[in-house]
Amino acid sequence: MNNQKMSTITRIFILIGLILVLLSCAHKQPQPYKHFAEVSTKLNTPMLINDYQKKYFVWASNPQGGGCVGVNGIVDIGVNLVECPPSFIFNNNGKGNCGAFTTFAVYCLRKAGYEAYPLYIHKKWPDWLAPGHQPRDYHIMALYKENGKWYTIDNGLGRGPQGIKGPFNRIEDLPYEVLRVDKKY
Numbered sequence: 001m002n003n004q005k006m007s008t009i010t011r012i013f014i015l016i017g018l019i020l021v022l023l024s025c026a027h028k029q030p031q032p033y034k035h036f037a038e039v040s041t042k043l044n045t046p047m048l049i050n051d052y053q054k055k056y057f058v059w060a061s062n063p064q065g066g067g068c069v070g071v072n073g074i075v076d077i078g079v080n081l082v083e084c085p086p087s088f089i090f091n092n093n094g095k096g097n098c099g100a101f102t103t104f105a106v107y108c109l110r111k112a113g114y115e116a117y118p119l120y121i122h123k124k125w126p127d128w129l130a131p132g133h134q135p136r137d138y139h140i141m142a143l144y145k146e147n148g149k150w151y152t153i154d155n156g157l158g159r160g161p162q163g164i165k166g167p168f169n170r171i172e173d174l175p176y177e178v179l180r181v182d183k184k185y
Contacts, residue, residue, distance in 0.1 A: 031056045031094060036087040044112035046144060046153060049105050050164050053155040057094045057101065066097035081118055081140075081185050098140045101156030105142035106185070109153075118185050119143035119152060122177035138179055143171070150174070 033039040043049045060066035068084035081099055086107030089096035096104070102118045109116035119141050141154035151166030152174065168174050171181060 031090070036090045039090060040086070040108050040111055043108045046109065046114070046146065046151065046164055049108045050153050050155065053101060053105065053153075054162070057089055057096060057104075057155065059101070059156060060095040060097060062097060065092065065095055066100060067092060067095075068097055068099035068103070081182065096156070098154075098156030101154075102140045102142050103185075105153045105155075106144075109142065109144045114144045114146060116142060116144040118182040119174075119176075120179040120182065121174075122179055143181060 031039070033042070039052070043052055062068075068081070068088055081103050084099045084103045086103045089100035089104050092100070099118075106116045106118055121139050121141070139154075139157065141152050141156060143150060143152055145151075146167075149167030149169065150171055150173075151164055151168070153164050155162050165175075171178060
């Protein structure tokens, strides 16, 4: 009797685990636009960009095809996002890492007339996320200015904080340990 009860509980936990795995593997909806030029023109406000990323893009690590790593696949705080075109995540079935989310958002923001930059912050990552890559303790998000105030758009994390944060009077007021603002990108 005790073994049968344990077996039933084990099966329930296995079923719950499978459901959770399937839900975590679910992809976002198919994108409604066929061409990058069209979507980057229509997404002309920070809120539209943020909502589009949440609805149609999914975060993926580099090994999962998220792409947009540094030179020759080396993850580095000095990563040059020029190797990560804004169209990458759009053309990669909506899959991308923080660099891919950021270049897409910065491109759309600039196209709409906003002052926008990639923002590098200190973020401690677990070893399993990018095995063999050092340093991994940073994250990239979009920084933009609207009506004299700074905001961030961050949907490129596998886990929070996500969305639009702000307003902030100065970059120094951001609630992150800022490593650099990439004004060369």
